[in-house]
Amino acid sequence: MINLVDLRRQFQSVKSEVLQQVAEVIESGQYVLGSKVNELEAKIAQRLGVTEAVAVANGTDALVLTLEGYGIGAGDEVITTPFTFFASAEAISRVGAVPVFADVDPVSYNIDPVEIERKITKATKAIIPVHLFGQPAEMDKIIELAKKHGLLVIEDACQAFGATYKDQPVGSLGDAACFSFFPTKNLGTMGDGGIVTTSDTDLAERIRKLRTHGTTKKYYHDRIGYNSRLDELHAAILLINLAKIDEWNQKRRELAERYRQHLGGVPHLTLPAESDHSSHIYHLFCIASDRREELMKALLEAQIQAGVYYPRCLHLQEVYAGLGYKKGDFPIAESLSEKLFAIPMHPFLQESEQDQIISILKQKGEN
Ligand SMILES: Cc1ncc(COP(=O)(O)O)c(C=O)c1O
Numbered sequence: 001m002i003n004l005v006d007l008r009r010q011f012q013s014v015k016s017e018v019l020q021q022v023a024e025v026i027e028s029g030q031y032v033l034g035s036k037v038n039e040l041e042a043k044i045a046q047r048l049g050v051t052e053a054v055a056v057a058n059g060t061d062a063l064v065l066t067l068e069g070y071g072i073g074a075g076d077e078v079i080t081t082p083f084t085f086f087a088s089a090e091a092i093s094r095v096g097a098v099p100v101f102a103d104v105d106p107v108s109y110n111i112d113p114v115e116i117e118r119k120i121t122k123a124t125k126a127i128i129p130v131h132l133f134g135q136p137a138e139m140d141k142i143i144e145l146a147k148k149h150g151l152l153v154i155e156d157a158c159q160a161f162g163a164t165y166k167d168q169p170v171g172s173l174g175d176a177a178c179f180s181f182f183p184t185k186n187l188g189t190m191g192d193g194g195i196v197t198t199s200d201t202d203l204a205e206r207i208r209k210l211r212t213h214g215t216t217k218k219y220y221h222d223r224i225g226y227n228s229r230l231d232e233l234h235a236a237i238l239l240i241n242l243a244k245i246d247e248w249n250q251k252r253r254e255l256a257e258r259y260r261q262h263l264g265g266v267p268h269l270t271l272p273a274e275s276d277h278s279s280h281i282y283h284l285f286c287i288a289s290d291r292r293e294e295l296m297k298a299l300l301e302a303q304i305q306a307g308v309y310y311p312r313c314l315h316l317q318e319v320y321a322g323l324g325y326k327k328g329d330f331p332i333a334e335s336l337s338e339k340l341f342a343i344p345m346h347p348f349l350q351e352s353e354q355d356q357i358i359s360i361l362k363q364k365g366e367n
Pocket of ligand 1: 058059060061084085087088130156158159179180181182192193194
């Protein structure tokens with residue numbers, strides 16, 4: 001089977017370092033929020049050119065703690081895309097605020113700034129653009145809108161570690177940004193993890209407090225918080241993977257280019273477009289086709305995994321029925337949910353495997 005991602009191959013490529021580091025952490029007796037987490041936070045902050053990085057238990061918590069850290073809650077609205085993983089909106093609901101959706105751009109699949117502006121009300125407090133599939137959202141226009149209306153911008157960079165927008169790394173563009181280290185993410189660990197990056201020192205302090213039960217001094221609590229800490233084992237693994245991330249992202253970009261060379265122009269297939277002012281890291285390589293089911297079936301028969309991202313837009317999720325949206329409200333996002341699917345993309349995909357994928361898609365697309 002040729003998989004969408006191949007974590008076993010990834011592990012093999014770093015096996016000796018990981019086993020050595022894991023053994024060191026186990027020997028150290030320090031397991032939660034220790035020196036490895038501190039080192040990871042410092043390295044990520046330095047890499048992104050921000051002053052603060054706060055490691056938490058997962059990407060969803062990174063969003064929840066950031067929203068709560070900014071005091072966003074009941075009575076507030078936060079604008080985001082209906083075409084993303086559920087957690088982007090779930091975090092907004094979790095803090096008691098209302099997710100307000102704005103349709104996406106048909107070319108980048110990212111939230112459309114023109115649609116955002118139409119959704120701003122007196123209750124809007126923040127915008128959460130998602131750098132979907134590894135491609136940065138249109139940040140200049142989003143930040144301009146935010147400034148004009150006095151809103152916060154919280155980047156959901158969970159799928160985009162290492163991507164750049166106008167030569168600036170994602171995670172350094174908004175007021176704060178959230179990353180996920182879920183194993184299948186382009187920068188992942190062998191379990192759950194996440195981090196918030198920001199240059200807002202006060203926000204970082206509030207998030208540090210929130211992640212440890214609302215405490216700054218042990219056993220003294222001045223607010224209700226969470227248990228949302230990163231383990232030393234994950235931080236140690238992430239430090240190893242962080243040292244590889246540019247190489248791995250570059251490999252993804254090369255594979256994307258190869259897909260583009262061989263699949264460009266094939267009927268019934270639309271390849272992901274890359275904006276000329278940003279660097280996409282292809283966390284996922286999603287193609288659009290009006291013959292999605294047929295193509296996915298052909299791939300599966302040839303032992304090639306494919307996956308639909310995302311089969312149902314967030315405004316049409318059962319849990320959001322009460323928000324009053326209906327089918328047809330976001331035609332572009334809805335059309336993408338009917339046409340897009342991901343084909344294998346990871347730094348360990350071999351060219352011979354990619355050739356098999358290309359050959360099936362060409363054969364099916366042209367007939
Ligand atoms: C866009 C997006 N936002 C948020 C998350 C949540 O991250 P996590 O699974 O680490 O909680 C994910 C990934 O799962 C994601 O893809």
